[in-house]
Amino acid sequence: MVTASAPGKVYLFGEHAVVYGEPAVPCAIDRRARVTVERRADDHLRVHAEDLSLDGFTVEYGGTASGDPDVDVPQSLVEAATGYVDAAVEQAREAADAPDAGFDITIESEIPLGAGLGSSAAVTAAGIYAAAEELGADLSTDEVAERAYSAELAVQEGNASRADTFCSATGGAVRVEGDDCRSLDAPDLPFVVGFDGGAGDTGALVAGVRELKNSYDFAADTVAAVGDLVRSGEAALAAGDLAELGELMNFNHGLLSALGVSSRSLDAMVWAARDAGALGAKLTGAGGGGCVVALDETEETETALRYLPGCEETFRAELDTEGVRVE
Numbered sequence: 001m002v003t004a005s006a007p008g009k010v011y012l013f014g015e016h017a018v019v020y021g022e023p024a025v026p027c028a029i030d031r032r033a034r035v036t037v038e039r040r041a042d043d044h045l046r047v048h049a050e051d052l053s054l055d056g057f058t059v060e061y062g063g064t065a066s067g068d069p070d071v072d073v074p075q076s077l078v079e080a081a082t083g084y085v086d087a088a089v090e091q092a093r094e095a096a097d098a099p100d101a102g103f104d105i106t107i108e109s110e111i112p113l114g115a116g117l118g119s120s121a122a123v124t125a126a127g128i129y130a131a132a133e134e135l136g137a138d139l140s141t142d143e144v145a146e147r148a149y150s151a152e153l154a155v156q157e158g159n160a161s162r163a164d165t166f167c168s169a170t171g172g173a174v175r176v177e178g179d180d181c182r183s184l185d186a187p188d189l190p191f192v193v194g195f196d197g198g199a200g201d202t203g204a205l206v207a208g209v210r211e212l213k214n215s216y217d218f219a220a221d222t223v224a225a226v227g228d229l230v231r232s233g234e235a236a237l238a239a240g241d242l243a244e245l246g247e248l249m250n251f252n253h254g255l256l257s258a259l260g261v262s263s264r265s266l267d268a269m270v271w272a273a274r275d276a277g278a279l280g281a282k283l284t285g286a287g288g289g290g291c292v293v294a295l296d297e298t299e300e301t302e303t304a305l306r307y308l309p310g311c312e313e314t315f316r317a318e319l320d321t322e323g324v325r326v327e
């Protein structure tokens with residue numbers, strides 16, 4: 001039996017634009033997904049997802065003849081529980097040259113689902129690492145990143161950048177531009193996260209931006225403007241200039257709004273943070289609902305978000321320099 005974990009992340013800058021080859025800077029945070037795998041005698045997968053619904057959720061399926069799982073729960077929940085895990089297991093089987101390996105898998109996660117904190121990338125990276133290790137294949141971090149990207153690409157039907165998966169596999173602050181992925185030196189960043197309790201549909205939001213970009217020049221210009229802003233952001237990060245980072249986060253949120261991926265609750269949390277004196281605030285990840293990230297060394301933003309109707313949870317997040325690891 002092997003348990004592996006991988007961190008979630010916030011985007012300091014660059015989500016959505018990164019899908020079109022602009023640079024992005026995601027930062028791993030100290031909220032992790034843990035995946036435990038145990039080899040089975042047959043080729044089935046039994047997935048127990050603790051955090052997908054209030055009571056947890058188990059589904060067993062597999063084998064060549066059995067087809068879809070025969071369970072009495074909504075199909076969307078089955079897909080949510082199995083999509084990334086299936087793809088992760090497939091990658092591990094390939095890495096270990098064990099195409100028929102079956103597993104009992106348990107997923108526990110501190111990362112809210114579909115909320116812009118990279119839960120799918122964390123589950124995928126931890127799943128690949130744990131399953132490969134259980135099969136005797138010790139994957140390097142770069143291999144996990146590569147395979148996690150392939151898995152996400154398959155599940156998200158070609159709409160995924162390397163940003164989430166590379167960040168989750170490597171940990172720390174990273175820079176991703178197309179296929180070029182590298183780690184960045186970063187100072188302590190005083191992240192405060194606000195979560196509206198909801199989720200966005202990453203695939204639909206990415207498709208929406210693509211459509212806007214194909215229909216309107218302003219949207220293509222906006223994507224390019226995000227790229228320029230990220231380049232300025234990198235310089236501010238290297239200089240440890242938190243005030244400038246905050247300012248650029250504010251601009252980035254405005255550009256994401258122009259691309260149609262913010263929401264009333266995300267805007268409300270961003271403004272509450274700014275009014276409380278945060279150095280900057282923006283939505284993180286795909287948007288539509290979910291989380292905002294603010295920079296604030298004081299307690300003010302957390303307090304403001306705690307009392308904001310529409311903000312379900314707020315917490316301080318630390319940059320996590322450790323990527324995927326065996327527990």
Ligand SMILES: Nc1ncnc2c1ncn2[C@@H]1O[C@H](COP(=O)(O)OP(=O)(O)O)[C@@H](O)[C@H]1O
Pocket residue numbers: 049050051052079080081082083084107108109112113114115116117118119120121123200201202285286
């Ligand atoms: N705790 C979990 N258990 C099982 N699957 C999970 C868990 N967390 C995330 N996932 C998978 O990741 C998907 C959410 O990923 P995504 O829509 O990319 O959002 P995000 O990466 O912003 O959290 C879920 O639908 C599910 O397939």
Ligand SMILES: C[C@@](O)(CCOP(=O)(O)O)CC(=O)O
Pocket residue numbers: 014015016017018019114115116117118119120159160161162163164202206284285286287
């Ligand atoms: C919108 C996008 O840039 C980030 C999505 O992040 P998340 O899955 O919402 O954490 C898509 C991608 O980079 O694959």
